[in-house]
Amino acid sequence: MTKTPDSCNTGRAQAVRTLRQCSQDIAQYSDPQCDEDYVKLIGILEKKARALDALNQYSQMSACLEKIVKLARSSLPSHNLSLPNALEGLAECRAIMGDRVAAVSLFKECLEVRELAGMLETHPSQTACLKRMGDLHRDQDSLDKALEIYLEVLSLRRSIAKPDAGKKEVAKLAEALHDVGTTYHLCGEFERAIPFLKDALELKEKIASTRSGKGGSRGEEVKDATTEESEKDDIVEEGQEEEEVFMEMMYGLASTYAKNAEYTLAQPIYTELIARRRNEDPPNYIKLAQALTNVGAMHMEAGNCALALPFQEEALDILRMVLPESHPQIAQALGNLGEVYRRLEDHDRALKLFQASLAMQRARGAASAMGKDSLEGISPMSMAGILNNLALLYRAMDKYTQAEQQLEEAVAWVKRAVPSGHPYITSMEKSLSALRHEAKDKAAGTYDPTMYAETWGLHSKIVT
Template sequence: MHTVFRIDEVRKLDKKSPLYQVDLKLTSDDDQQLRQLTDRVRQETSGSTGWYRMGKLLLKISQFDKAEELYTALLEQVSNDSDKADIYHQLGWLKDDQGQYKEATSFYKMSLEIKRKTLPEDHPSLAPIYGNIGQVYKNIGDYSKALEFYEKAHKIKEKALPSNHPDLAISYGNIGQVYNRMGDYSKALEFYEKAHQIFEKALPSNHPHLATSYNNIGGVYKNMGDYSKALEFYEKSHKIYEKALPPNHPSLATSYNNIGGVYKNMGDYSKALEFYEKSLKIREKALPPNHPSLATSYNNIGMAYSGKGDYSKALEFYEKAHKIYEEALPPNHPSLAISYGNIGEVYNNMGNYSKALSFLEKALTIQQKTLPPSHPHIKETIRRINNVKKV
């Protein structure tokens, strides 16, 4: 192991000086927490050669263009199907992270097609591909399809892994996410808590997966209206992300965004705007300009301005978000429905009722196609439409 230090203490030299003194302590080879962390890093950046490991590392730190350049070059050099399948899989992961879901699905399925020619259906190496295809379907709003692929992945992992393995926890978390999107919050919480129990036992306390777990549980509590509980879990998550990730990492942006969402729901729109803008600042640096997560930031900032009563500013940000959603997502995606609904609500508040009704009805059409009939979003949109019609 190379030389690694722990930060022991940080203190300012004096009140007038901008300099700080940092006291470091040399770690030992038998440092258990450090060993767990480095072992996990090695697992997450594993590969047959240094170039493959480099590609995974570039993806982990969100250097998408460099990763794509590397994988494209590797693809031109390899001749055997096994290596091609691995590269297609990584390119699928890359495209998914960039919000290019059609391309992501194509690469993942090319990888799956190659592997299924030579492997049994329950082979462990198929699980990541099934899981990632499930993630793409989740991102495009096809939740039944997402659940199908996530469950295929989970079935393989349950056979192949010990019951406390972190990858099994990730699988529980993925299934929980789908139930959360479908509005089945009790089921979502059940799977998230299964995941969290494993993470707490298997990972060091500052591992990003543990932060994601806190974040997921916080999201369910927010959806259930328990905002104090949601904020508690979001802040636990954020504390880990700040320590473990670079300052421009998309997960940190998501964390700021989620905390902002709680403040928005609590009616503290100024505080919400503060966190939403922190999220946007990271996303504008880290993501391509047409990425759906960037649209989410614009949309949320629009909601904060709407809450403050600044409807023209709200409409400006809602329309920025909507433009990206229309380009990046399929026409029946739930996020597009939310976007239509938000624009409709602003027009309603501005007194333009015909435009409000038009956008709200577009939102309802999508929601009725993609969500269960009892989903809270459908009920809310119907309520809004009825209120506009009463005016």
């Protein structure tokens, strides 16, 4: 549940007061003389770091935590947890500030220090720290390393979540299964991903059924007139958060089934997911549009372009309802709808939609370069996808010069997004070479469509 402006303002005001008090308290210990002074000073700095976190002042928070680390190393015994806690906080700061390499290194040091202090590897703080390392490796596309860490976390979670485990332990196990499954998905190993994602979703369903089964007893408790309103809000917020996690897991399994061409298994999950998204209160229109886009993409990959059309149209309508017209997601949705019409061989409609999408992307990139756009600049892979699909359209219209221009630019955008030698680059350069050979064959009257069928069957793209 989103915090109200009043509650946010109250929290900020409290944080400012805390900072003011901390500054006064720190002055009293500017020259610590004994172990007790160091402990008190570190405690004050920890309070200051929490206040800076509440104010999103991460640069100052980072400096504060660095000071704690320095003091803790020099003055505290090895079993004291102030040092590893500060290292963990500093790692999160570095991650937020975009320095993921430093963040991973700090999380690793945090694990080592806690282990030296006698903390078991199954301790919640250790498994949480290890998971964050996996998250950061995944964010950096170091998928092999992320998978190695996630599998270790899963092994630890399984050892903790015994048959009589509580809801929190089971939820953490489901999360670990989901992390492994989504990483296999990102690696393109869809068959290996499915059992992990399926088990994760089944565990979340089990948690949900347990929660609903206890609804009566909880209802009896909240009938008490003295129950605080904030406690009721916490119950509602917890339920909303669990529902969101459940829907994300549904999406993960459905999209993996679809990628593995198991459309009959993906369809009912997507159908339920869309129904849940439509019934959300308050509605999350962006997530609903995403689900609709993915169902449309699935129908297209299954060869049912006519079924895909209404899903892509509704996704675009929803995004236009809630986002400014210049928003990148609208540009993507226009391109996705254009791809449906291209496959339906409605070339005129497809061309207009692709051109509109490209114009929005280019305008956004120009505005971003001049510092006039509050949104992010052009997404290279999104741009490459639209250009690639436009090239396929021009090819279908026998306009090979235009097709080659679009595909050349698409390759250039991909090279900006991925390292040299990446399969995406190889794939698109192969398409460009095939396009040039096909144009020559047609000009010479020696064109044989069977020579190019495989190439052009692989490279259209829906941005999901």
